[in-house]
Amino acid sequence: MKKAEATRLMILQKAFELIYVKGYQTTSIDDIIATTKVTKGAFYYHFKTKDEMGLSIINEILKPILASSFIEPLQNEKNPLEAIYNLMDNLLMKNEFLKVEYGCPASNFTQEMTPWNLEFNKALNELTQEWTNAITATIERGKKSDTIRKDVNAKQVTIFVMSGYWGIRNLGKLENSKKVYVSYLKQLKIYLDSLK
Amino acid sequence: MKKAEATRLMILQKAFELIYVKGYQTTSIDDIIATTKVTKGAFYYHFKTKDEMGLSIINEILKPILASSFIEPLQNEKNPLEAIYNLMDNLLMKNEFLKVEYGCPASNFTQEMTPWNLEFNKALNELTQEWTNAITATIERGKKSDTIRKDVNAKQVTIFVMSGYWGIRNLGKLENSKKVYVSYLKQLKIYLDSLK
């Protein structure tokens, strides 16, 4: 029971890294069993299909990453606007797992799987919704504590900020350079300051 | 010479539409010859490989679209900030070819082909660079005509605006709704106004 759970998680982890680099469609099960050194029998013991594995990656790998790296940091800072800026700065410039040349895993997944796979779409939507809610809540906190103007539309700002993040990840991927991240962050700061 | 050129273009056009909907990897040559009703012999007469066709799509289909729908509109309006806003509004809300559920073709291509295909990356980079230059030039025009503050960093603003566009296309794809476009556009307007 214990060791099996470990292999399952190891498969998910390694498969996730492969998919992050190569994309879901182009990562074959043979690729996965080659890098995990797990046999096909073992793979199909743990997962009925490739898509079941893909969904497990979203729910068991991506969700915890979202919680720890995308949501928690927002809740541990006092100043809401600083919290949002620092989150982005950390994700783009300091996070060691997310690489500029591979973009954002959730964004990649979305681009690749949506709209032709409904189950993936649903799982990714939930993921995004969680992040959206966390950012919106942070802005509302700012409005309550008077660090953000009352007339600011929290939901709209969230969408604007999130779209910028996804877009700059894609742009960084294209240019293979963090330079664009720096520009983005500077303008993000200016934009966020305008909400005070 | 004439009819052959026509079939070639027809293949590119139909293949582009298929790829826009399904993605490059998952669009097979058999898919393409089925929908174009062109035989494999004809296809491989016009294109040495699938990737050569893909590059031709970028250069012969995407580039003209970029010029006519993404760049020209910027040059035909007097007020630079309005030009940028109206461009985005048109692309997101009014353009009949670009569908919310399929996102932005260039962004999709970038996400899917970069970083593992250098030639695609180069072609897409040129494409993006052209758009970047056009937006930056528009902002500089605004600075000269005093409709935009002199201390505004044109390049930075361009990157910020472009990343927002790409991101919101991806978000729209995920939610399969133009609602997010409306939110994005409202905040874009506020942001652009802050540059006056």
Next chain:
DNA sequence: TTGCATAAATACTAAGCAGTATCTTTTATG
């Protein structure tokens, strides 16, 4: 009309793909 390059049709190949059937090993429990 003949000759020849351009253009297109047909049938094939070799490799890769997700998934399965069947067997063997490991592990937990009485």
Next chain:
DNA sequence: CATAAAAGATACTGCTTAGTATTTATGCAA
């Protein structure tokens, strides 16, 4: 230690893929 279930190994299947080899039709210059 016996045994049954859990976990993993191996070999295979049927199908799809990009690309090729070869043949056939078309259009145009002489």
